[in-house]
Amino acid sequence: MMFRAMQLAAHAASRGEVPVAAVVYRGETILGEAANDREATSDPTGHAEVVALRRAAAVAGGWRLVDCSMAVTLEPCPMCAGALVNARISRLVYGARDPKAGAVDTLFDLCRDRRLNHRLKVFGGVMGPACGRLLTDFFAERRAQRAATRR
Amino acid sequence: MMFRAMQLAAHAASRGEVPVAAVVYRGETILGEAANDREATSDPTGHAEVVALRRAAAVAGGWRLVDCSMAVTLEPCPMCAGALVNARISRLVYGARDPKAGAVDTLFDLCRDRRLNHRLKVFGGVMGPACGRLLTDFFAERRAQRAATRR
Numbered sequence: 001m002m003f004r005a006m007q008l009a010a011h012a013a014s015r016g017e018v019p020v021a022a023v024v025y026r027g028e029t030i031l032g033e034a035a036n037d038r039e040a041t042s043d044p045t046g047h048a049e050v051v052a053l054r055r056a057a058a059v060a061g062g063w064r065l066v067d068c069s070m071a072v073t074l075e076p077c078p079m080c081a082g083a084l085v086n087a088r089i090s091r092l093v094y095g096a097r098d099p100k101a102g103a104v105d106t107l108f109d110l111c112r113d114r115r116l117n118h119r120l121k122v123f124g125g126v127m128g129p130a131c132g133r134l135l136t137d138f139f140a141e142r143r144a145q146r147a148a149t150r151r
Numbered sequence: 152m153m154f155r156a157m158q159l160a161a162h163a164a165s166r167g168e169v170p171v172a173a174v175v176y177r178g179e180t181i182l183g184e185a186a187n188d189r190e191a192t193s194d195p196t197g198h199a200e201v202v203a204l205r206r207a208a209a210v211a212g213g214w215r216l217v218d219c220s221m222a223v224t225l226e227p228c229p230m231c232a233g234a235l236v237n238a239r240i241s242r243l244v245y246g247a248r249d250p251k252a253g254a255v256d257t258l259f260d261l262c263r264d265r266r267l268n269h270r271l272k273v274f275g276g277v278m279g280p281a282c283g284r285l286l287t288d289f290f291a292e293r294r295a296q297r298a299a300t301r302r
Binding site (some may be wrong): 038042043044045046047050053054057058061062063064065077078079080081082083085086087088100101103107108110113115116117 | 189190193194195196197198201204205208209212213214215216228229230231232233234236237238239251252254258259261264266267268
């Protein structure tokens with residue numbers, strides 16, 4: 001599923017969106033998938049994880065996504081980690097760590113906090129370097145484009 | 152604005168939704184408002200705060216809700232506190248504290264964490280007892296109804 005998420009993320013980059021994407025699945029069945037679409041939709045909550053959860057819940061017919069997993073190319077931020085807990089997702093597989101807002105391992109540990117009413121199994125760093133490269137390439141290209149326009 | 156949020160929350164209770172509501176405003180203008188609608192929409196991210204932010208951003212025409220405030224009847228959970236940071240909201244006014252998932256004062260302090268790229272001014276406990284009573288009354292009534300059906 002991480003391959004699928006990476007494909008979606010690469011496609012998002014070509015549309016000018018920060019390349020992060022997520023897939024929600026149960027067994028071998030994809031219930032919902034999305035790339036970050038904050039620029040296109042002007043939605044501050046339009047991170048890949050939130051959009052994918054919303055789509056998966058619409059397909060599943062309820063907001064409790066029990067026995068579902070999510071694969072996402074970047075470590076979720078506080079909003080997205082909280083959304084995974086709220087949706088009762090069972091398993092999270094993420095790619096690159098996020099030093100700026102990572103809320104699963106890096107800055108916070110929101111998905112395994114015993115005070116909250118749900119906890120997830122977490123597998124971090126899966127295809128991490130490749131997922132991270134999508135982001136560094138995107139920002140490098142954007143910087144180069146900006147520098148070129150400034151001349 | 153808290154009065155407006157309480158009105159919306161009371162209305163949500165009458166529809167069988169957990170009575171929490173939020174209003175996003177700039178100066179005296181309401182940009183977006185919503186009550187919790189997780190049951191009606193089957194959306195795990197359908198908390199009042201997230202829906203109100205989404206509506207406000209659609210009205211404002213962009214995902215950065217700079218100089219905007221939110222009034223909400225309950226202390227935001229991790230997902231919602233993270234969404235407020237992501238949306239660059241300037242000021243949060245909340246009513247009742249949430250001992251189970253409060254992520255602004257009670258369990259976490261996500262809205263004023265210096266490691267994240269945005270921080271909010273927070274005013275907690277505004278009309279807290281009245282906002283809390285909406286919730287305790289709702290759950291008491293639901294328990295009574297369930298007990299009655301069991302007989």
